[in-house]
Amino acid sequence: MKGKGKLKKNMKNSQFSKIMKVPPGSGGGKKWTTLEHNGVIFPPPYKPHGVKMLYNGKPIDLTPEQEEVATMFAVMKDTDYAAKPTFIDNFFTDWRKVLGKNHIIKNFELCDFTPIYEWHLREKERKKQMTTEEKKTLREDKLKQEEKYMWAVVDGVKEKVGNFRVEPPGLFRGRGEHPKMGKLKRRILPSDITINIGKGAPVPECPIPGESWKEVKHDNTVTWLAFWNDPINPKDFKYVFLAASSSLKGQSDKEKYEKSRKLKGHIQRIRENYTKDFKNKDVTRRQIAVATYLIDKLALRAGNEKDDDEADTVGCCTLKVDNVTCMPPNQIQFDFLGKDSIRYFNTVEVEELVYKAIEGFRAGKKPGQDLFDKIDTSRLNAHLKDLMPGLTAKVFRTYNASITLDGILHEETEDGTVLEKIAVYQRANKEVAIICNHQRSVSKSxxxxxxxxxxxxxxxxxxxxxxxxxxxxxxxxxxxxxxxxxxxxxxxxxxxxxxxxxxxxxxxxxxxxxxxxxxxLKTVALGTSKINYLDPRITVAWCKRHEVPIEKIFNKSLLAKFVWAMDVDPEFRF
DNA sequence: ATCGCGACTTAGCATCCTTTAA
DNA sequence: TTAAAGGATGCTAAGTCGCGAT
Incomplete structure (x- = not known):
């Protein structure tokens, strides 16, 4: 519920939230001097298969556009989306717009997509039956077509582009109970796309004859190469960025870890500070203190406000009273859906004053009401910024993850085989993944x-x-x-x-x-923390000290992403 | 202060590809 | 030799947070 109901949350604003506008050394927000690239590649036009679906038992003629959308739905038969009423409703509403006003198809119940589904299965089988040779040629052909889009030249250096393929049309697959699941994500055209490129550089030729880009910009304060508006949420954008291996991304990654390392020098004071405020007479101050405590102790996300047309998930600041249960004498049980509708379920012992405070915040509220009704992420972050320059809620997650890895590796690595050392690393990695609540669904098998x-x-x-x-x-x-x-x-x-x-x-x-x-490990995802939360220098230094080949821990893409960390001193501590 | 926009990071899952076990 | 398991990569959704307008 963004906007409404959050109008008058007052709080003494921090008098001095002096923040650096731009990270030091990044030259006044300028991200690059010269930028060349070849734009984006579009998915191929739809190729009709001509397989007729049934309506009320009878084969139906569809135009290619109508057939395309029907096929998107048909091929999802064996996913659990296909059975969800919201998904079906949204799909059918959007499909009917494509069918037009007076189309025979009026009732979803009478639709039988099975012929198209079976065609799809046959296609899949045909692909599987192809020889390795055929597959190889196919792959090589594709690579040849895409090669020129894969690279950009930034300040004279050739860098990989991350996502140069424009997203193909499809049915929106939101996570969790998303109100928009099943809606038609329409095809993106060149006239939807804004290109960002260096002033002197040649503007990429529009790959679809007779069409042209929406706009060409030359903005060197941003890192994106192109963007378009998300057709599902037109106020949102889809960006084309450089790949993780690029020096632009590497630099900001390093800055992220340097900032969270800095938190080490402030954390004691910050903890003393919020501990004092657990019993502050001002509710706002108390809520800030408790929220900061939870973010620090449990590595919760900040929790921004969300709109009604998104899945109903929460973070720290948006916790509802029914997401927390007070269990005497001093335990709190958390049960909520976080990012990606992943459930956070955890019972923790908290300090007595925290327990009291949370009981107090819950008092007199109905289920669904905000636990922290006096604060939101921007107030919280404004407060954090007063405690340390650049400090925000997410820095605690990075800090927590990295310091945990550093600690466990130093305490638990013993002399032994490389295999045993890797096992220690994996245990530490797992510990971090659990703290950050990085989950995966159990495999079908x-x-x-x-x-x-x-x-x-x-x-x-x-x-x-x-x-x-x-x-x-x-x-x-x-x-x-x-x-x-x-x-x-x-x-x-x-x-x-x-x-x-x-x-x-x-x-x-x-x-x-x-x-x-x-x-x-069946429900624990180790990769997310490795990619986003663990300072790679901890890993590289540990590998050097214990003679573990770095390739045993980092795969090819991580090695490329973390080049900036490879020359770290073996004695590096986070 | 508040809002909404804009840009960027973080996330799980699908699919492709390689290795391992039978 | 084949199938299954596991890992790498691709895809795109869903977060965070700063900033400028009001």
Whole structure:
């Protein structure tokens, strides 16, 4: 509920929120001096397949435009979107606009998309059946077409472009219970696109004959190469940026980590500061204190206001009273949907004064009302800025993640094999992912994989039984008897059998460990923190100190993204 | 102070590609 | 040799936060 109901939240404004307009060394907001690139590439025009869907049991002729939208829906049959009323409603409303006023198709219930769906399955199968050779040529052809769009030249340096492909039309797939799911995302045309390019550089030729760009700008205070308005949310933009490996992105990434490192020098004072305010008589001050505490302790997101036409999710400042439960004597249970509608469910012990304060904020409010009714992200960030230049809520997340990694790596790395050291890193990585609540959905095959592992372990264990029986016999000098196929077993010395037992034991242990890790990580996404929250210098320095090849931790894209961190001193501490 | 715009980072999932196990 | 698992990459949605207008 943006705007409404948030009108009169008063708060003494910070008298001195002196902020640097631009990060030092970035030259007055200027991001580049020269910029050349080739614009964007458009998806190919729609190719009609001519497969007729059924309406009321009868085949229906559709124009290519109508068929295109029908196909978008048909191919989603086996996703769970296809069964959601909101999705169907939005799709059908938008499709009917394409069908036109007097079209025979009026009732979704009478639509049968199965013929198109089956065509789609056949197409998929056909693609799968292609030989590796054919696939390779196809890939190479595509690469050739796209090559020129992949690169930009920024201040004389060739840099990769991130997303030079214009998004194809489709049905909007919002996350969670998104009110706009299923709406038609229309095709983007050159006349939708604004290009940003250096003054002297040649303007990219519009790739669709007879059409032209909406606008060409020469703005060197921004880093985008092109943008268009999001057709689903016309007030939002879709940007084309350089890739993560570019020095422009690398520089700001480094600045991000440097800022959160700076927080280390202020954190003690900040904690003392908000702890004092837990019992401040001014509610606003108390709310700021408690919100800051939660952001610091639990790495919650700031929580901006959202519109009604977005999924209903919250962050710290937008927590509702029903998202928190006070559990005596001093535990708080959090249960809310955060970014991407990922559930945050956590019970934590808090300081007594925090517990009291939260009870107080909840008092007399109905479910759905704001827990922190006197503050919002901009007030909170304004306050944080007074405590440290450039400090905002998200800095705490970066700080929390990186300091945790640094700490665990320093405490827990022991002499041992590279494999063991990597295991320590992964444990630390997992710890961070849990703090940041980075989740993934369990893979469809998880259950069956677990069953298979259990079967395997059982099998190994029964082998172990047999081996131990053999060992006993061998020790007593008895013959080992016959194996399961009735053949006589070779009589081995007890020592030899003992060795077999040890090997098998190791195998079982490893399997059980693998199983535990797999189960443990089934809902935890490690990648997000590696990409966005963990200062790569911590990792690089650790690899250097412990002689772990950096390639064991960073894949090709991370190595490219983090070039700026590679020459770090081995003794670097976050 | 408030609002809405604009630009940028962060996020999970789908798909493609490679490695590993059977 | 093949299939399954796992990792890398692509895609685009969904956040954060600064800023200028009012």
């Amino acid at each position: 998880h259950e069956s994989q677990m069953t298979r592992m259990n079967e395997k372990i059982d099998e190994l264990k029964s082998q172990m039984e047999e081996l131990k029986a053999d060992l006993n016999k061998a020790k007593k000098g008895k013959p080992l008897g016959y194996d399961s196929e009735g053949k006589p077993k070779r009589n081995l010395a007890p020592e030899a059998i003992q060795k077999k037992v040890a090997t098998l034991e190791g195998k079982i242990e490893k399997m059980e460990m693998d199983k535990r890790i797999k189960e443990d």
